[in-house]
Amino acid sequence: MEKVIKGDQLEKIKHFLSMRYYDSVVKESCAILEEILKKIYKQALSELPIDDRTALLESEGKIGNGNKSYTRFGFGELVGLFNRSRLLDRWSKYTDNNMGIIRSISLDYIVELRNRLTHDRSSMQEEVSQSEAQLVYDCLLNWLSFIGYKDMSTGVESAFKQPSTHAEPSAKATTYQRVKKDITSGYDSSIKPERRRLKKQAAYSEQHDAHSFEYALERLNHKKDLIGLDVGCADGYVTELRFKKEYGFKKVVGIDHNKTLIEKVRSEDHGIFHYHFVDIEARSFDDDMEDLLEEEGIEAFDVMFCALTLHHLKNPARLLRKLRRYLRKGGALIIRGVDDGAMIAYDDGGLVEEILDDCTRQSNASDRYHGRKYYPWLRSVGFSDIKMNYQVDDITEMDAEEREDFFHYYFDFRLQYTLRPLNKDPENPRFIQDHERMVANLDKLEAMFIRPDFFFSTLTVSCIAIK
The missing domain is CATH 3.40.50.150 (Vaccinia Virus protein VP39)
Structure with missing residues (x-):
C-alpha cells in the first residue's frame, strides 16, 4: 500500500461498482481504510498528551494480547482499537479541525461486512448488495476527503493538527476555550x-x-x-x-x-x-x-x-x-x-x-x-x-x-x-x-x-x- 492514494485506485473501485463486483469494492475500500487508521493511530501516539497516549497503549495491549502491535492489526482490530480507546474523542479535544462527520461514521457495520467476506464465506446466504458496497465506498471517500485525499502522511498530519496558528493561550485559558470553534455549523448571519x-x-x-x-x-x-x-x-x-x-x-x-x-x-x-x-x-x-x-x-x-x-x-x-x-x-x-x-x-x-x-x-x-x-x-x-x-x-x-x-x-x-x-x-x-x-x-x-x-x-x- 503506497502512501499516496492515487486516482486510479479509486477509479478501480468505481469500476468494480459499475461492473457489480461488490465483494471487491468492500475488500479494496477496507484495505485503504485500514492504512488510514494505522497512520492516524501512529500520529496520535506522537502528538497526544501522555495520559491519552497511555490509554491508547493500554487498549492496544489488550486487543493484541500483549504480543502484537497495531502495525500487525487487521481492519477489525483497528476499528476495535479506535472504539476501545475513544481515539477520535481524544483527538477532538486537541485538534484544530472539525471532525464532526468522521466521528459520526460507525465502522462497525463495515467490519461485520468484511468479516463475512473473509471469514464466513462458506456460510453466506447472499452476496454483498449494491447498497452495502456503496455504503463502504462512501465511507472511504469521507475519510479520504477529511485527511486531504492524496497524500495520506501529510494529510493525516494536517487533518489532526494541533492549534498552532494563534497566539499562545494564557495559563488560565481552558482547553475548551483554546480549541473551540465560534460556531459548529460555520453559519454567518452577516452575509x-x-x-x-x-x-x-x-x-x-x-x-x-x-x-x-x-x-x-x-x-x-x-x-x-x-x-x-x-x-x-x-x-x-x-x-x-x-x-x-x-x-x-x-x-x-x-x-x-x-x-x-x-x-x-x-x-x-x-x-x-x-x-x-x-x-x-x-x-x-x-x-x-x-x-x-x-x-x-x-x-x-x-x-x-x-x-x-x-x-x-x-x-x-x-x-x-x-x-x-x-x-x-x-x-x-x-x-x-x-x-x-x-x-x-x-x-x-x-x-x-x-x-x-x-x-x-x-x-x-x-x-x-x-x-x-x-x-x-x-x-x-x-x-x-x-x-x-x-x-x-x-x-x-x-x-x-x-x-x-x-x-x-x-x-x-x-x-x-x-x-x-x-x-x-x-x-x-x-x-x-x-x-x-x-x-x-x-x-x-x-x-x-x-x-x-x-x-x-x-x-x-x-x-x-x-x-
Missing part, C-alpha cells in the same frame, strides 16, 4: 443573502411567533415594564418585530456572537433595544451575562426568545440550563426552530430526502432535526410547565411565484453545505461530486415546486416554557 433570507423568515413566522408571545404574556398576566432577551439576535431585525412596545416591554436586550453585526447596531439608537456581543457557547458566558445585567441595571428577564439558534450550537441543552438562571420566576422562555424530518413531498421520487441526506453528512452541517428535541431539552434542564406550538406551511394555495419563493427560502441555503468545503479544497473529488449533485438536485426540485400538482409541506416548532 447579505442570509440577511435577506432572515427577513423572509421573519415574515413566514410572524403569526406563529405572535401566538407564542401572546401565550407567554397571558401567563405573565400582561404585566408592564417587562424586560426581554433575544438570544441570537443577529442585526436585531427580528428582535424589534417580536418584542413589541405595546406588549409592555420597557427594555429588550439582544445578544449575538457576530461581533460585526453587534458593533454596527450598537452604533445606532434603537430606543428600548440594547445590543451586546456575547459568545453564547463560551465558558465565560455566565461572567459575560453578569456584566451585561450590571451594565443594563436589571436583575433578570421576564421573557426570553431564541429562534433558529440552538441547532448551530455544540451543546444546546447547556445553554438552555444557563439561560434559565437569568429568567425571573414565572417568566417565559420561547424557543423556535424547524425539523427537516417533518418535511413531506409528493411526488419527488425521493429527491428531497436525497438533498437532506447530502446536507447532513457534511461536516459543517447544523442540526436540522432539532425541533423534536426541544421538549426533552427543556425538561432535562428543569422546566416542567411547557407549551408546544406548531405551524404547518404547505404550497397548496400558492401561485407559481409564491411556490418558487417558498422553495428558495427553504432550500437555497443548503447549497452552502457543499460549497464551503469545496471552496476550502477545490481539487477534492468528493467535494466536487457532492456540490455538483447538490446543484443538479436543487435545480430539479425547483422545477417541481412550480408544478401545480406537486405537494410540499413543512413544520415550524416552538416551545414556551414557564419557570
Whole structure:
C-alpha cells in the first residue's frame, strides 16, 4: 500500500461498482481504510498528551494480547482499537479541525461486512448488495476527503493538527476555550443573502411567533415594564418585530456572537433595544451575562426568545440550563426552530430526502432535526410547565411565484453545505461530486415546486416554557 492514494485506485473501485463486483469494492475500500487508521493511530501516539497516549497503549495491549502491535492489526482490530480507546474523542479535544462527520461514521457495520467476506464465506446466504458496497465506498471517500485525499502522511498530519496558528493561550485559558470553534455549523448571519433570507423568515413566522408571545404574556398576566432577551439576535431585525412596545416591554436586550453585526447596531439608537456581543457557547458566558445585567441595571428577564439558534450550537441543552438562571420566576422562555424530518413531498421520487441526506453528512452541517428535541431539552434542564406550538406551511394555495419563493427560502441555503468545503479544497473529488449533485438536485426540485400538482409541506416548532 503506497502512501499516496492515487486516482486510479479509486477509479478501480468505481469500476468494480459499475461492473457489480461488490465483494471487491468492500475488500479494496477496507484495505485503504485500514492504512488510514494505522497512520492516524501512529500520529496520535506522537502528538497526544501522555495520559491519552497511555490509554491508547493500554487498549492496544489488550486487543493484541500483549504480543502484537497495531502495525500487525487487521481492519477489525483497528476499528476495535479506535472504539476501545475513544481515539477520535481524544483527538477532538486537541485538534484544530472539525471532525464532526468522521466521528459520526460507525465502522462497525463495515467490519461485520468484511468479516463475512473473509471469514464466513462458506456460510453466506447472499452476496454483498449494491447498497452495502456503496455504503463502504462512501465511507472511504469521507475519510479520504477529511485527511486531504492524496497524500495520506501529510494529510493525516494536517487533518489532526494541533492549534498552532494563534497566539499562545494564557495559563488560565481552558482547553475548551483554546480549541473551540465560534460556531459548529460555520453559519454567518452577516452575509447579505442570509440577511435577506432572515427577513423572509421573519415574515413566514410572524403569526406563529405572535401566538407564542401572546401565550407567554397571558401567563405573565400582561404585566408592564417587562424586560426581554433575544438570544441570537443577529442585526436585531427580528428582535424589534417580536418584542413589541405595546406588549409592555420597557427594555429588550439582544445578544449575538457576530461581533460585526453587534458593533454596527450598537452604533445606532434603537430606543428600548440594547445590543451586546456575547459568545453564547463560551465558558465565560455566565461572567459575560453578569456584566451585561450590571451594565443594563436589571436583575433578570421576564421573557426570553431564541429562534433558529440552538441547532448551530455544540451543546444546546447547556445553554438552555444557563439561560434559565437569568429568567425571573414565572417568566417565559420561547424557543423556535424547524425539523427537516417533518418535511413531506409528493411526488419527488425521493429527491428531497436525497438533498437532506447530502446536507447532513457534511461536516459543517447544523442540526436540522432539532425541533423534536426541544421538549426533552427543556425538561432535562428543569422546566416542567411547557407549551408546544406548531405551524404547518404547505404550497397548496400558492401561485407559481409564491411556490418558487417558498422553495428558495427553504432550500437555497443548503447549497452552502457543499460549497464551503469545496471552496476550502477545490481539487477534492468528493467535494466536487457532492456540490455538483447538490446543484443538479436543487435545480430539479425547483422545477417541481412550480408544478401545480406537486405537494410540499413543512413544520415550524416552538416551545414556551414557564419557570
